[in-house]
Amino acid sequence: MNRDTRIAWINGLLLPFLNVLTAFVATAVVFLLIDVNPIEAAEVLLYGSFGYEEGIGYTIYYTTNFIFTGLAVAVAFHAGLFNIGGEGQAYVGGLGAGLAILFLDPTLGAWVFIPASIIGALVFGALWALIPAYLQAYRGSHIVITTIMFNFLAASMMVYMMVHVLRETGQMTPQSELFPTNAWMPFVHDVMAGFGYTIEASPLNLSVLLALLCSVLVWFFLWHTRWGYAIRATGKNSTAAVYGGIKPKRIIIVAMCISGALAGLVSVNELVGYQHRLIMDFHLGYGFGGIAVALMGRNHPLGIIVAALLFGTLYQGGAELAFEMSGISRDIVVVMQGLVILFCGALEYMYRPWLVRNLAPVNTQGELGATP
Amino acid sequence: MKNLAIELTGIDKHFGAVRANHKVCLQVKQGNIHGIIGENGAGKSTLMSILYGFYQADAGKIDVLGNTYSFTDSHQAIAAGIGMVHQHFMLVENFTVLENVILGSEGGLLLANGLAAARKELTRLGDEYGLKVDLDATIDTLSVGLQQRVEILKALYKGAKILILDEPTGVLTPQEAEELFRIFGALKQQGVTIMLITHKLREIMAITDQVSVMRAGEMVAHRDTKDTNREELAELMVGRKVLLQVDKGPANVRAPLMTVKHLTMADKQGVERLKDVSFELRAGEVLGVAGVSGNGQSELLEALAGIHPISSGSIEMLGVEMNAKSALGPDILRDMGVAHVPEDRHRMGLITDFSASESALLGYHTDPKINSGLWLSKDKVDANCQQLMQAFDVRPADPHLKSANFSGGNQQKLILAREMERNPEILLIGQPTRGVDIGAIEFIHQRIIAMRDAGKAVLLVSVELDEIMSISDRIIVLCDGEVTGRISAESADERTLGMMMANALDSQDSLDPFHSMDKESSTQATSQDLSA
Numbered sequence: 001m002n003r004d005t006r007i008a009w010i011n012g013l014l015l016p017f018l019n020v021l022t023a024f025v026a027t028a029v030v031f032l033l034i035d036v037n038p039i040e041a042a043e044v045l046l047y048g049s050f051g052y053e054e055g056i057g058y059t060i061y062y063t064t065n066f067i068f069t070g071l072a073v074a075v076a077f078h079a080g081l082f083n084i085g086g087e088g089q090a091y092v093g094g095l096g097a098g099l100a101i102l103f104l105d106p107t108l109g110a111w112v113f114i115p116a117s118i119i120g121a122l123v124f125g126a127l128w129a130l131i132p133a134y135l136q137a138y139r140g141s142h143i144v145i146t147t148i149m150f151n152f153l154a155a156s157m158m159v160y161m162m163v164h165v166l167r168e169t170g171q172m173t174p175q176s177e178l179f180p181t182n183a184w185m186p187f188v189h190d191v192m193a194g195f196g197y198t199i200e201a202s203p204l205n206l207s208v209l210l211a212l213l214c215s216v217l218v219w220f221f222l223w224h225t226r227w228g229y230a231i232r233a234t235g236k237n238s239t240a241a242v243y244g245g246i247k248p249k250r251i252i253i254v255a256m257c258i259s260g261a262l263a264g265l266v267s268v269n270e271l272v273g274y275q276h277r278l279i280m281d282f283h284l285g286y287g288f289g290g291i292a293v294a295l296m297g298r299n300h301p302l303g304i305i306v307a308a309l310l311f312g313t314l315y316q317g318g319a320e321l322a323f324e325m326s327g328i329s330r331d332i333v334v335v336m337q338g339l340v341i342l343f344c345g346a347l348e349y350m351y352r353p354w355l356v357r358n359l360a361p362v363n364t365q366g367e368l369g370a371t372p
Numbered sequence: 373m374k375n376l377a378i379e380l381t382g383i384d385k386h387f388g389a390v391r392a393n394h395k396v397c398l399q400v401k402q403g404n405i406h407g408i409i410g411e412n413g414a415g416k417s418t419l420m421s422i423l424y425g426f427y428q429a430d431a432g433k434i435d436v437l438g439n440t441y442s443f444t445d446s447h448q449a450i451a452a453g454i455g456m457v458h459q460h461f462m463l464v465e466n467f468t469v470l471e472n473v474i475l476g477s478e479g480g481l482l483l484a485n486g487l488a489a490a491r492k493e494l495t496r497l498g499d500e501y502g503l504k505v506d507l508d509a510t511i512d513t514l515s516v517g518l519q520q521r522v523e524i525l526k527a528l529y530k531g532a533k534i535l536i537l538d539e540p541t542g543v544l545t546p547q548e549a550e551e552l553f554r555i556f557g558a559l560k561q562q563g564v565t566i567m568l569i570t571h572k573l574r575e576i577m578a579i580t581d582q583v584s585v586m587r588a589g590e591m592v593a594h595r596d597t598k599d600t601n602r603e604e605l606a607e608l609m610v611g612r613k614v615l616l617q618v619d620k621g622p623a624n625v626r627a628p629l630m631t632v633k634h635l636t637m638a639d640k641q642g643v644e645r646l647k648d649v650s651f652e653l654r655a656g657e658v659l660g661v662a663g664v665s666g667n668g669q670s671e672l673l674e675a676l677a678g679i680h681p682i683s684s685g686s687i688e689m690l691g692v693e694m695n696a697k698s699a700l701g702p703d704i705l706r707d708m709g710v711a712h713v714p715e716d717r718h719r720m721g722l723i724t725d726f727s728a729s730e731s732a733l734l735g736y737h738t739d740p741k742i743n744s745g746l747w748l749s750k751d752k753v754d755a756n757c758q759q760l761m762q763a764f765d766v767r768p769a770d771p772h773l774k775s776a777n778f779s780g781g782n783q784q785k786l787i788l789a790r791e792m793e794r795n796p797e798i799l800l801i802g803q804p805t806r807g808v809d810i811g812a813i814e815f816i817h818q819r820i821i822a823m824r825d826a827g828k829a830v831l832l833v834s835v836e837l838d839e840i841m842s843i844s845d846r847i848i849v850l851c852d853g854e855v856t857g858r859i860s861a862e863s864a865d866e867r868t869l870g871m872m873m874a875n876a877l878d879s880q881d882s883l884d885p886f887h888s889m890d891k892e893s894s895t896q897a898t899s900q901d902l903s904a
Contacts, residue, residue: 230737236725239720240719241723243677243702
């Protein structure tokens, strides 16, 4: 194995693994400080997320959301854009999915409803990202500022929509009426039952397949098409991209719309797949979590799936932890997430110099790429 | 017998797998001008950085003026009497000369005392060495030559007995360079030791007393300048015989392929970078664009390549007209057969984070030959790169290697291959040999001539006058965005071009104040020479 390959392995696998491990050790210290046995807590967490069928279902259900938002952040990132607006785009995507379902004739079949809701989520998510993208491309407003503002705008707009426009008649709760059952994304346990396998019921639905499909499509798009090439070229070196005849303004628009559309799909998993109605705040935390997921996953779909699984595990296991153990509130999930983000994000390269020195030492014989 | 100013013994330095310096020994006599030459990447800059305390050597011994040191930062090197003038000046643009000089040695809490003391000292230094600069002028109003003088003053003010200059003439007109050499003479008279790092053999021959040659991280030769010649030095640098003169036949010039009329272009701040530029580029010729860097050459290339919109005037290329209203993007121009090798390969020519095969695609990623439907075929992308690498002898011929990991010469060859192998009608080419080693320069020049001989039109922008004069058939000179000279290559010489580059061929009143100031101080320096 030559040095470059070793370094690639260190960067791609060993480093994230060590970072996560460090985050877990730090979490253990936190547990010790609040008089909780970390071994016991780890057992509860792992059992809660992988110990029984329902738990696994929840874990993968949460993972699905993180895959969508992780991919969303990654696509924008490859164009050199930092999309912080995943929260808002997911939320407004929900409006798109909900409207598509509520305005269609309830007697229609699932083969109309499901694609319609997916398209609704994609289009509304993309539109919500299009405005900041336009402002960045043609007016020079910084995308980080505008997308974060659009999160707040989305929240206010959705409150208005839920309270005044879409509220179920005769109800005080700000939520829409129940979607017709034809419009529900099938649950995995129902599908499995159709094949004759009985598994415990959980919110896990077929959106997870949509997430995996999106991962493949994003990979294909970014690395195997001319448009993906243009996006990556712009992200790496926009001056060179202009020289190459690529129009960065267009790239900003395209990349952000794809990003917003992907974030919008969170609502397909949450609303079409599980809640079956438009509710408030279904999106909370996934948009920002997606940033960490993309960061940990090195903006590559494969890495994103793994990182999303980690975050899904923390979500589900953490909830279980809060439920099972006295002295732990649900906030511990936030602490654990925070530590993972700290060690995988902010301190990403902490171990790198040491690892490279010891595992991929410089070959002084002059194994060298460049020869004049 | 003069004492040694600097003695380096057995200096070793590695960067990762790269052996930048290997058992380097060097002796520089006090009060001499000592040249160090070598190709890019030969280890000159690393050696000087070690001497100046930027890097620490892995092994070896440094003696300065008879004392042994091991510098851990540049303050210690300065204290030992070493001063460095970098290729890129380290000056605060909106500070005055005086403020710049005392930066880092302000002397006490209140500036006033320090400034007054510094003013006295600088006036003395200026008189002694013939280094006249207006101490109260802000840096951004000074010409490049004067800015360099400030850098030298700065070093002397800090007590430098040994001056290291890294490629000092790269940004100067020939006249400014001569002025610099005159200052060197004055400094030498006063016992200052000068180390000159350059790759220009002509300068070495003209002003140095001794010369040391580096190749691939090692010192390969030390010579007294009077006992050597350019051919020998070039051969020592490259390690084989080099053709210094480009071998070319007469041009077979045909119809114009590009006509530029009254081209004016303003940058984003609204400053006019090109003013009323007109010229013709004909099939079968190389048109050289000379000028001190920053006088509109980059902008001209960007305008012709469709990267930057023009303000007025027109460019007609291959029968299609571009003007302020109808711009053609780089993609369209490429389709028409206008290829562009940009001046700055890292900023524009390739994407250093991409693999070679992806960089070899820049500008051509929509080519149907590489795409099959939606799919950007990896096999075809690699095959394309492989073919380019073979045609231009890019080493190592590995399409998957990151673009950043190729040497400058090979990066340049890859770009040239990408732009030239598609057989364009017009080739726009900027600084084709900047940062490229001599061996590759020879190859690149031959390729450009081959294109010309195949009846294509080549527009060559370069700050290397030697290159302009040896490759071009006709030359235009840009100064401050205007065409200040047109001349055929046969009748061009360095002096005439230099005058054109400074826009000094016209009447005296067209000179800007800085040039007249140059004149004034140059006479001072000369009189200093004579009196000393």
